[in-house]
Amino acid sequence: MIVFLIDADNLSSPAWVNEAITTIEATEGPIAVRRAYGSAENLKGLAEPLRDWAIRPFLNVYLTKNTTDMALAVDAMELACEMPAPQTLVIGSGDADFVPLVVRLRERGIKVLCVSEYRKMAPEAFKAYDGVIYVGRTAGSEKAAAKAPPATKKAAAPAPAAKKTPAKKAPATKKVAAKPAPTANATPAEQVTKDMILEAFPKLRTGEWLPISDAAKALHDKKLLSKSAVCVRPTHLAHDRS
Incomplete structure (x- = not known):
């Protein structure tokens, strides 16, 4: 049995949920248990994939402290204690808060995977899982490429102007006064x-x-x-x- 528990306060994009379910079923097999935990606002934002994939929504208790992580962890341990226990349990969140839960599930022989948008994955939680499925990476890179301005060719830097070397002045020539034309010789x-x-x-x-x-x-x-x-x-x- 494969279980997919979604933290809707973290994995909050309909496209991410669609991509995650498609990838899990392609690599692990059919998902038997599909649940989403989150605030009313975030669950409403996932209304389309919740309907399309028949995902059960679990509204967290509205308190000053977010209770989504706690509700997901309680249900995960309850499912792990059932017979037969899940073969694979997938947590749809990159939060490091779930590391203690992941450790307990793995101790019970359950394969634990993580689904996260690559920018939301906590680095310290990466090695706790048996594997991590990133979603939104392709779409994110395409959006970034669309927003990026087209590359412009850099104008070639103008060649440094050649230094003008002052022309050498020709040495001044002394003006020689014209000698008066010699007069005709006087009569002897x-x-x-x-x-x-x-x-x-x-x-x-x-x-x-x-x-x-x-x-x-x-x-x-x-x-x-x-x-x-x-x-x-x-x-x-x-x-x-x-």
Whole structure:
């Protein structure tokens, strides 16, 4: 005989109960005793599987302390003392409160399994059972995947900008002042005639005195005297009337 006792305050989803019964009957065999313990609100939430699977509801006494666990444990021990005793007893709850009950049932030679939603399974109760059947794991993961935002491709990080190296300035070149175009060479002294000088100094014809600087300039202008030539005194020139 297989017994399934449900803590409706813990295994409270209709989908979990449906999945649990389907799994138990597929692996252990038909379930002879099916009971659910819980508050009026939680049992009402399981109304559909209670009806579909012909599960007997047991309403716990409403006190300040939840009495569901105690009611389930009392009935489990009562069933264990009957003849014939259950071959397998399945507790639909992951609470650690049921560990003392599990130990006593196993001592009587009864195989004890646990059905729990994987997030509600107490870690310290895991090894007390002969086996644990998790429900809601597939549905939970599908819901989580549906809520998860679609993965977005990370934009490639921009390549670090290359450091600009200042262009090397060409070495400054000294500006060389353009040299004045060389003037035509002055007339050689041996070719300078008296008439050429008188043409440069018209005042000499009248016997007027002429400052040496003016004379030098006039000679330079007429290219009769080179710029490197040095004028010597006397400081005035006069035309020789003879």
